[in-house]
Amino acid sequence: MASTCLVKECEQPSICRRMCTMHYQRWKKDNGHLLAQKRHWASVEERFWSKVDKTETCWNWIGGFNKSGYGRLKIDGKFIRAHIRSFEMENGEVPAGMVVDHRCHNEKCVRPVHLRLVTHKQNSEHRIGAQKNSKSGIRGVYWAPTRNAWIASVRHCGRQVNLGTFSTAADAERAAIAKRNELFTHNDHDRKEVK
Numbered sequence: 001m002a003s004t005c006l007v008k009e010c011e012q013p014s015i016c017r018r019m020c021t022m023h024y025q026r027w028k029k030d031n032g033h034l035l036a037q038k039r040h041w042a043s044v045e046e047r048f049w050s051k052v053d054k055t056e057t058c059w060n061w062i063g064g065f066n067k068s069g070y071g072r073l074k075i076d077g078k079f080i081r082a083h084i085r086s087f088e089m090e091n092g093e094v095p096a097g098m099v100v101d102h103r104c105h106n107e108k109c110v111r112p113v114h115l116r117l118v119t120h121k122q123n124s125e126h127r128i129g130a131q132k133n134s135k136s137g138i139r140g141v142y143w144a145p146t147r148n149a150w151i152a153s154v155r156h157c158g159r160q161v162n163l164g165t166f167s168t169a170a171d172a173e174r175a176a177i178a179k180r181n182e183l184f185t186h187n188d189h190d191r192k193e194v195k
Helices: 021-029 033-038 044-049 082-091 120-125 169-183 188-194
Strands: 052-054 059-061 071-075 078-081 099-102 115-118 141-144 149-156 159-166
Touching: 044 071, 044 082, 059 082, 071 082, 078 082, 082 099, 082 115, 099 120, 115 120, 141 169, 149 169, 159 169, 169 188
Parallel strands: none
Antiparallel strands: 052 059, 071 078, 099 115, 141 149, 149 159
């Protein structure tokens, strides 16, 4: 969805300098003088909420995105992630050393109840699934052809915790999940599978 013209009560899509074609042409003709008095600069909150599509579950960002797929918003000449701005509008500034985590695993979601404050470690615990380069497709499980077995392991506090060899991938996955549930505090997805 394109942004709308910055002129108050004009709903046309913005083309240039955040104005529709008609208002831009008028601005150019008048050297910006006449239009300057009619401009309605939306507040940061108004701009933010105009770029949110609220569904029954997630409130999806429909504005611009960064390379990682997270919504972004420009405030005072600086881009910030949309979910962080949403969290800050509801809860205040994010403390140093903390990050905003999506409980719903939807990087486009800006719904405040789907966001929580966590450490970097807790954020990495909250991942779903295996690494992109995993050949097994199972988090913490890989095939060891020299042993002719599946190996399960968990990474915790910068250390690799090896859990042994298993005859099936399912057994190795259960062992990895059990160990993550023992060591981790924010692995919601693993805890749902256990129940």
